[in-house]
Amino acid sequence: MNFKVALAGNPNSGKTTLFNRLTGSRQHVGNWPGVTIEKKEGSFQIEEHEITLVDLPGIYSMSVYSMEEIVARDFIMDEHPDLILNIVDGTNIERNLYLSLQLKELGIPMVIAVNMLDELKGKGITIDLKKLAALLDTPVVAISAKNGSGMEELIHELVHNTHSSVLDYDPATEAILKQISVIREACRHDHVHDKFYAMKMLENDEVIVRDLRMSKAQLNELESLQKQFCAQRGQREIDMAVADMRYALIEAMMKQCVKKSDSETSVSDRIDMIVTNKYLGIPVFFLILFLMFIVTFGPIGEGLKGWVETLINDVLAANLLVALTSMAVAPWALDLVNTVIGGVGSVLSFMPQIMLLFLFLSVLEDSGYMSRAAFLMDGMLRKIGLNGKAFIPMLMGFGCTVPAVMASRVLEHEQDRKMTILLIPFMSCGAKLPVYALFAGIFFPEHSGVAIFSMYVLGILVAIGCGFLLRHTVFKENESTFILELPPYRIPSFQVTMIHMWQKAKGFLIKAGTIIFSMTVLLWVLTNFSFTLQMVADPTSSILGTIGRLIAPLLIPLGFGHWQSAIALISGLIAKESVVSSMAVMYNVGNVSQLSGVLTRVFTPASAIAFMTFVLLYAPCVAAISAIHSEAGSWKYTLKSMGFQISVAYCVSFVVYHVVSLFI
């Protein structure tokens, strides 16, 4: 038997943890068609049953007001899962059951897994699950997704539950629903999800009402039934009346199943007294960030990075080259292998730092601190139309754009995510530092620190400016809102954290192995062949050299219209570090001091600053571009964002060049 099970639940209910627990490593991660919301599918075998589990986005309601809700709802209504597994946070059962009631209306067999019941013991709360199961007419299983208890019973219920029932509301509501069903039958003949349709019509759900194409008379009838319902509930508006009815039913159920004894301040409240304190909140936040960065980009991260570099260059590359040389391969092949190892290797060497960053992020997310960070920072970020949650990804951008873009996943809304992804590359990443260091050292030897620091500040200012601009143009409709649950603090489980970290790291490895590999090969071809596909010894006559010559005139207004700069910038698309090395190649010099000599002749201080500005702002490296592509889910958006960044870089460099020329 092949079963399709949809896993549905509120955000923060432990849904992902349960998904990982059930499916282990047999997962497929992708995006839902057309949107940037992650789609995870996994399967597992129980007895003779093959169960496919689909992880739906975390939602609070079956409405249509967010992409997440639409995706989850469309899946359940169009793909007809055999069963819904509804995970419910036991510590927040009242609000979680609001979704359960709506899922129940679909008439699909359902199992409710109540998670985190162990936490309730400390709070002096007990829930009578047998009673709850009877009231909901649905199997209810107590589980702990974190430590794995209750899994056997849950799986047993998943396999053996074929009981599809819908819940009856109070008689007055049912009478109205019955009349609505008559209207629905006239518009739509099949009887799938009957009750769900009736409830959504009562609620005046935009999509359902539109799709039914009701006649004028039917619409009027529906409206009068809605009015009648409002009057019954003593409400003015229909959506409030329906929500009030659902919550009233849940409250009645809670009275029968939940026993509370007054408890003292919870641990979570005590942590929050410090962590979101009026005076301490922000210093604590920056302390956490500081620690995170010191570990990742300080001695520990750098040490690990050096170790990986040694492994790749001295062990892998050296031995491979020796072996290839002994086999007497052609020199061009040796050069190609060398370039590829260099290109992929330089990206792979970031792996330890990326894993460390993701380790911290997983811990921050799973412990519940991420929501507090958003709570603290929202006041600042909303000014540029961003959500408080965007702060951490933006900040990570100073390290490396790739994990920063990947971390933008913490933002729930697609629009917020897209805008954050667009602005992250303006946060000057670590790889741009060698470029600044070289130019600042040559042209501003007395004030090189100031020159470098001003690049970082400029990046932030440009991000703020663009945020403003975008908010009033492209992302105008983005009604930036901030309605965020602050879940109780929880100690993250080691296993779960490791799984989360590994899943992200795996994505990065696959990227390095595919896109970066092929881009490096492509670039090698472009620098070693001419348009007539002849191999050339002098890079100036290569394809890239020719392109460089074509582009160079465009750069004249910026003060650095030489083809060497153009090519260096193109090679910077592979990795920002290579801007310096390819300049050395193009000017045909062997070391940095010779390069300095050449650069003082071709650059002026103003054009040097303009060049640094361009490197700061233009499109990020391939690794980052492919991360942007996989997060945004479309090449169109990726190319548009590159176009945007290049235009911004061009305009700002132009202004910088001419303004600085006035003073220096």
Added chain:
Amino acid sequence: MTLFDCQVGEKAEVLGVSGERAIRKRLIDMGITTGTVLFIRKVAPLGDPIEIRCRGYELSLRKDEAKTIEVRRVG
């Protein structure tokens, strides 16, 4: 009066939610329905957003959103 007018430490009973439809629906779905008692816990260090307690959990929302929630003070 609205939730925006309440002070930290006060309790307020919801009378209604106004405002743009999608945001209003989200607030209602999160459990801010008529008759619910909200407890105003704190204001973020930068003055916005605020943190409230609703149906046994912690919810954070901006002052703009708080202005759309009509309430009356309760003991």
